[in-house]
Amino acid sequence: MSNLAPQAIFIGLGVIAVISALLVVVGRNLFHAAMFLGAYMLSIAGFYFLLDADLVGIMQVFVYVGGVIVMLLFGVMLTAQMTNVRMVSAVKQRGGTILSVIVLVALLASIFKKTAFVISQTTPAQNAISLVGKLFMTDYVLPFEVVSVLLLAALIGAIVVAREEGRPQ
Amino acid sequence: MSLEFIPLSYYLILSAILFGIGLAGVLLRKNAVTILLSVEIMLNAANLNLVAFSRYITPAAASGQIFALFVMAIAAAEVAVGLALVLTIYRNVKSVNLDEFNLFKW
Numbered sequence: 002m003s004n005l006a007p008q009a010i011f012i013g014l015g016v017i018a019v020i021s022a023l024l025v026v027v028g029r030n031l032f033h034a035a036m037f038l039g040a041y042m043l044s045i046a047g048f049y050f051l052l053d054a055d056l057v058g059i060m061q062v063f064v065y066v067g068g069v070i071v072m073l074l075f076g077v078m079l080t081a082q083m084t085n086v087r088m089v090s091a092v093k094q095r096g097g098t099i100l101s102v103i104v105l106v107a108l109l110a111s112i113f114k115k116t117a118f119v120i121s122q123t124t125p126a127q128n129a130i131s132l133v134g135k136l137f138m139t140d141y142v143l144p145f146e147v148v149s150v151l152l153l154a155a156l157i158g159a160i161v162v163a164r165e166e167g168r169p170q
Numbered sequence: 171m172s173l174e175f176i177p178l179s180y181y182l183i184l185s186a187i188l189f190g191i192g193l194a195g196v197l198l199r200k201n202a203v204t205i206l207l208s209v210e211i212m213l214n215a216a217n218l219n220l221v222a223f224s225r226y227i228t229p230a231a232a233s234g235q236i237f238a239l240f241v242m243a244i245a246a247a248e249v250a251v252g253l254a255l256v257l258t259i260y261r262n263v264k265s266v267n268l269d270e271f272n273l274f275k276w
Contacts, residue, residue: 005175011176019188019191025208026192026194045217051176061242072249076256098198113186119227121230123229124230129232132232148244152243155246
């Protein structure tokens with residue numbers, strides 16, 4: 002592999018991520034916005050693979066592209082009127098909001114540029130998936146169980162909230 | 171492999187830009203579903219930060235990857251409940267414009 006390949010991959014994925022995120026934000030069609038969000042999440046998964054985080058990348062594709070996007074599309078398309086909603090966006094403080102977001106990003110970027118991070122030269126763990134699995138079952142077992150209970154509660158809560166009221170069970 | 175070719179600050183600046191785009195979406199848009207999508211953009215940008223720090227600062231520990239996976243689980247729960255709420259409100263108000271969701275406001 003030539004030396005330029007990682008940089009080329011980084012720039013390509015970055016361009017895809019920024020453009021698709023912008024299209025999600027400025028788009029007027031909910032269906033297209035959900036599709037561009039899928040492209041954005043796939044490019045983020047590409048970054049994870051570039052960063053040697055295989056498990057996170059695979060879970061990104063499974064959970065986000067396979068789960069969240071499909072759920073959003075179902076939610077948008079099953080409510081027939083919502084697909085064709087004309088989205089008017091006329092926030093009064095538009096200029097000031099954009100300006101302050103740009104200032105925030107510039108401030109963060111200048112901080113990142115100036116900070117000297119201590120880069121570790123150790124090689125990453127060879128079998129990261131089994132390492133992460135072991136950590137989930139040892140050091141992080143309590144947060145792991147709490148998250149599983151939270152997911153169950155969110156599942157039941159979403160069903161209860163979205164169910165139509167007044168219908169006999 | 172890619173450590174010496176791409177500095178850590180590139181990842182951080184990129185995720186700051188993506189976070190800014192998501193933040194602008196949350197602040198500027200009035201459609202509730204678009205705001206949910208923008209929140210997802212912000213969560214993914216933060217996740218990219220976590221994984222980049224994990225790779226560059228503590229490559230052997232993988233703790234950043236575990237945090238990213240936790241954030242992913244929370245985000246899935248958030249979007250499920252958020253979408254259910256938006257659908258319920260839409261059924262009652264017949265609108266996804268956040269300016270009309272002022273029942274609790276006054």
